[in-house]
Amino acid sequence: MARSVRTASDSAATGPRAPAGADRREVSPPAPVLPADLVEPLRADLAAAGFTVDGVADLLGPVASAATRRDRLGPARRVLDRAGATPAATVVRLFTLGDALDAARLDAAFPRVCAHGLERIGLVRRTCGGPDTLLRAACDLRPYGDEEHTWWVASDLAEVTTGRPLLPDHVLGVGGASLTLAAWTPRPRVGRVLDLGTGCGVQALHAATHSDELVATDLSERALAFAAFNAALAGQHWDLRQGDLFAPVGGVSGDDRPGSATAPERFDLVVSNPPFVITPRDADLPVFEYRDGGREGDALVESFVRGVGAHLAPDGVACFLADWETRAGGDWRDRWREWLDTPECAGLDAWVLAREYQDPAEYAELWARDGGHLPGTPEFDVLTSAWLDDFESRDVEAVWFGIVLLHRPEAERSRWVDLDEVTGPVDSPMGPYLASGLAARTRLHTTSDEQLFATAWVAAPDVTEERHARPGDPDPSVILLRQGGGLRRAIQADTALSALVSVCDGDLTGDVAVTAIAALTDEDPDELRRRISGPLRRLVADGLLVPAGAGEEAGEGPER
Template identity: 50%
Template structure:
C-alpha cells in the first residue's frame, strides 16, 4: 500500500537521486541505447546485462527503481545515503527482508524540453509487467508512456491562473501544467493514483498542485479554470465479466461515451478564453465517421466551444483489441488472449463499429461566447518534434488576429516565412518547369503542402519587407495574370498558411 508521502523523506530521496546522477541520459549511457529502447517494449534483461556487475549508486538504483529488480539492502543504503532502504519502505516504494530490498514501485527519470527550457522529473508509478512477471492488477497506476508524453508536449506553454488535470494518474500532466499555471487541481477516481501524484510533486519540489478524488468533473462542481488537461481513461473496453477494467485506462463507460461526456461537460468549467486539451478515442459507427461524431458532441455542447480536433491514427477493431489486450499484460499465445480479443470484437460488433480513431482535442470557450474556430483534420504523419504546445498557441494567436483582418487589411500586412519551412521542386527529366512544388514544415505537425507557382513565389518573397498585396501585384505582373483574380485566389490560402505556421506576422507589425 502506497503511504501518504512524507515531505522530508521525499526531499531526502530527491537529494540522494541527484547525488547519484540518476537521470535518463546517465542511465542510457550506462546500459546503452538499444537496451534503453528495449525497456519501453517490456524487456529489462538487456539493460541489466549492460550494467554488468557494477555496484555504483547509478547502477544499483537503475536496477531497483527503473528495472524493478531486487537489490541487496547494503547496496541500497550506500546508494541512498540519506534515505536508505528504511526510507524507501516508509515511503511505500519498497519492502526489505533478509538483507534484500524488493521494489514495490518504479521511480523513473524523465527528461523534458520546450521553448522555455529543459530539465527532468523523477516519476514514481506502479511496477510494470516486466517487473511483475505477468498481467497488471486492475488498480495499476501507469507511469510515463508515449500518450502521456504526447499530451505533455501539446500543453500550451502560456501563463494561466487556474488549471485542472482530470484523470491525473501519476501526475505527469499536473507537473507539466504547473510550469505555466499558478495553481493546478489534479483529480482521479483512484486514491492510489492521487497518492502517486502527491509523491511526485514532493519528489520534484513542485508546489501548487492540489489533489481531489472523484470522477470527471464531480470534484470541481461549480468551479472555473483557465486551463484543463486530461489524458482520460478513454480506452474502449467491453462491459462484460472477466474482462479486466484497468483504472488507468478504462473509465467504466460504454464505447467512447467517456470522451463524449468530457466534451459535453468541460465547457461549464472553462473560464471565458479558457482552453481544454485532451487525448481520446472515437468510434466510426454505422457508417458515421469518428470525426463527424466528435463534431456532433462539440456542436451539442451547452456551452459553445471553439474546436480543433486532430485525428492521428485509425485502427480496425481487431488491431485495437489486440493492442489493448497486450497492454494489460496478456500476450498472444498465453491463456485468455483469444477470449479477450473475442470479447472486444463482440462489443464492437454490437454497436456497428468499423474503426476506432485516436487523436487530440483542443477546445476553447470564446471570450464573447461565439465560436469562430471549427477545424477537424486527419494528420497521420509522424510528429515533427518538440514544441507542439508552442505551435498550437501560435496557431490560436494567428486565428484570433486573422479574425480581425478583412482581405484589405491582410493584404496590407507584412509577413515572414517560418524558419523551419523548406521547398521541394520535382521536375520531369529535361523539363524546365516543375511538375510538383511542395512546401514542407520542419516543426509543428510536419505538414507537407503542394502549391502552385503563384503561392510558391509569394511564400518565397515573404521576407518581412513588403506587404502581401504589393508582393501579389508583382507576382501577377511576372506571371502575366490579373492581379485582382490572383489576390482572390491567394489571400484565403495565406490565411491557412498563417494558421498552420508556414507564414508568420512580422513581430510588432
C-alpha cells in the same frame, strides 16, 4: 507539498473487475508516503546516485536503454553486471529490474535515507524474515523531466518487473500517452490549471511549473496517493481531489441525481489524459482503472468534450487526448461535428488533430496485449472476440486517436473549428507550435480578405520550396512548400502562390505582391486574390507565413 485528498460527494462508481489471471483476493500494495523529514534526503540520494534521465541513459547505453523501453530487461542486466555495485547500478537494479537486494547495498546507495528510510517511505518491502532478509521495490520509481527540471515519478510496478498480471487498480507511470500529452500541451504562464484524471501526476508536474494554482483530480484513491508522493518529492503544491470527471470542480459526472452538480470552477488551462480506451461492457472481462472510463464506446470522451466548456475561463484552453469511433461508411470528422454541435460546446473554438487510426481487430489486439495477454492464448482470443462483438454492435469501422484543443474566446463571437488530419511525423515538443497555431487561427477568424492582403507577411525560416518536373520539361509539374518544424506540412502550390511566398520578406503587403504577380501572369488581380485567399489562410494558420514584426522565431519550430 500536496494537500490531503478531498472526495466529491457524487463520485461513487462501480468497482473494476479483476483481470483474468490475477488473484481476485490479491490486494494492491499501498502507495508510498514521503515524511517531511525524508523529502530532502531522498531527493539528494537519488540525484547523487545519478538516477536521472541522462544518468540512466549514460549508464545503460543506447542499446540497453532502447531494449528497456520495449520492456526487454536482459540487455540492461548484462550492462549492470559489468557495472558492479555503484549507486546508480544499485538504484536501477532495484526499481527497473526489480531485483531483491540486501540492506547493506541499499545503505551504500542511499546514505542519507538508508534501507530503513526506504522501508519507512514504502518504496521497498522485505522479501522474508531472518538475518538474510532482502529488500525489493514496492513500487516503480523512475527519473523524469524536461529541459529545465529533474523529477522522479512513482507508480505501480509494471508487469515486466513483477512477472504477474496487473491488478484492476493499477496506477500507471510515465507512458506513451502521458509523454504525448506533455509534448503537445501549450504552456503559457497561467493562473489556474486543472489536470483531470491525473493518475500519478505526470501532467501535473509540468503544469505546476507555469501556473499559480494547480487542481489535480482522479477517480482512483490510489492514483491520488501516488500523485501526493510525487508532488512532495518534486517540492510542488497540488490541490488533489477525488471524483468522477468534473464532479470535484463543480460539474456533472454523469450522475443525474438532484443536487449532484454545483457551480463550476473555471480554469485557464485544462489538461487531461483520460481513461479513453474503448472497452466492452461485459461483466466477465477485465477492466483497469487507468484506461477504462466505465462507459460504453467513446461516451467518456463525449462527456469530457461536452463538460469542459463550463470550466474554461475566458481565453482558457483544454488540451487532451482522445479515442473516438468511426461508423461504417462515415468519416472520422462526423463524430466531432456531432459533439461540437451540442449546446454545451456552443462558442468554443476547436482544433482536432487526428493522428492515427486502427481497425477494430488491431484495436482489440493492442489492448488485449496491454492487459498482459499474449496472442495464441485462450484469454487473448476471448478478449479480442469480445471487443469485436462490441464494435460490431455499433457498426464501428475504425477507432481514431488524436490530440484535441478547445478554446473559449475572450469575448463573445462566432467560433472556428479545424478538424485536421495529421498522420505523419511532427516536431517535438509541439506545445509551442500549438500555442502559435491557436493564436493564428483566432486572428484569422476575425480577419477579412481585405485585411489579409493588406498585411505584410514573412515566410518562416523553416519553409523550403521543392519543384518536381519530368526530365526536359521547362516548367515544374508539382511545387511543394515544405515546413521543417511544427506539423511538417507539405502544401502543394501553384506558380502564383509560390511567387507570393517567395517575396514574403516583410516589406511588401499581399496586395502589392498580388498586383505584381497578376501583371506578370496576365491575370485579373481580384480573381487572383479570390483564388489564393484560401491557400494563403492555410499557410498562415499552419505557421508557414507570419505577420511582419511578429517575431521570426514563430516559424522556427518549438524551442528546445
